[in-house]
Amino acid sequence: MRTRLIFVRHGESLHQLEGIVGGPRGCRGLTALGHEQAHDLANRLTNEVAADRPVAVYSSVLRRAVETAQPIATAFGVRPVADCGLCTWHTPPYADGLPTARFRTEHAVPGGGVFRPFEEGNESWAELVVRVSRAIMEIAHRHRGATVVLVGHSETVEGAFHALAAQPVFRGFDLDVPPASITEWTTDHDPGGWPPARWTLRRFGDTGGWAKA
Numbered sequence: 001m002r003t004r005l006i007f008v009r010h011g012e013s014l015h016q017l018e019g020i021v022g023g024p025r026g027c028r029g030l031t032a033l034g035h036e037q038a039h040d041l042a043n044r045l046t047n048e049v050a051a052d053r054p055v056a057v058y059s060s061v062l063r064r065a066v067e068t069a070q071p072i073a074t075a076f077g078v079r080p081v082a083d084c085g086l087c088t089w090h091t092p093p094y095a096d097g098l099p100t101a102r103f104r105t106e107h108a109v110p111g112g113g114v115f116r117p118f119e120e121g122n123e124s125w126a127e128l129v130v131r132v133s134r135a136i137m138e139i140a141h142r143h144r145g146a147t148v149v150l151v152g153h154s155e156t157v158e159g160a161f162h163a164l165a166a167q168p169v170f171r172g173f174d175l176d177v178p179p180a181s182i183t184e185w186t187t188d189h190d191p192g193g194w195p196p197a198r199w200t201l202r203r204f205g206d207t208g209g210w211a212k213a
């Protein structure tokens, strides 16, 4: 009984190009290229996982992820489910739409780190890891033995390294997750079992040939 989690980082987004904090207000969705990438992802996944169709497509609640998930869900004939647990940083409302550089410098918290937020009112990294990991584990448990697509952010893909591969909260390496890329983990163990299932990382940041945005 193989459980397969296919993580997708959203396509190119306006907030990235504009360099602003892309929370619920600041995120204005995908660029034209991002929409094209989302359709390409849907086609790629349809070809690649034809024999093992995803039973569900999840996304974060942010527009860039919702818009990326839509064509994928349509391709598999399912209704996308938005789950706030898969979001990137839960930044505070005052920061939403601010230039990211300004948020990071003018609102920096002295001594911010793993357990203390880096910016005033932001989540800490440890809080993000727990929130995202919990959402991933709930989804894996709910769909054990099946294939699921999870559309999110760099941090959603990073979260899987903590949830599925038991990495320490302070990881000893960085991850660079390209937009519109696929990262895939599988396990033949019970994802809800104890001790925890061992997962295999099948691919990371696979863009299928798109130039890195």
Ligand SMILES: O=C(O)[C@@H](CO)OP(=O)(O)O
Pocket (backbone or CB within 6 Å): 009, 010, 015, 016, 021, 022, 088, 089, 152, 153, 154, 155
């Ligand atoms: O929110 C963001 O700007 C970043 C943070 O790393 O995530 P993503 O671009 O993947 O949404």
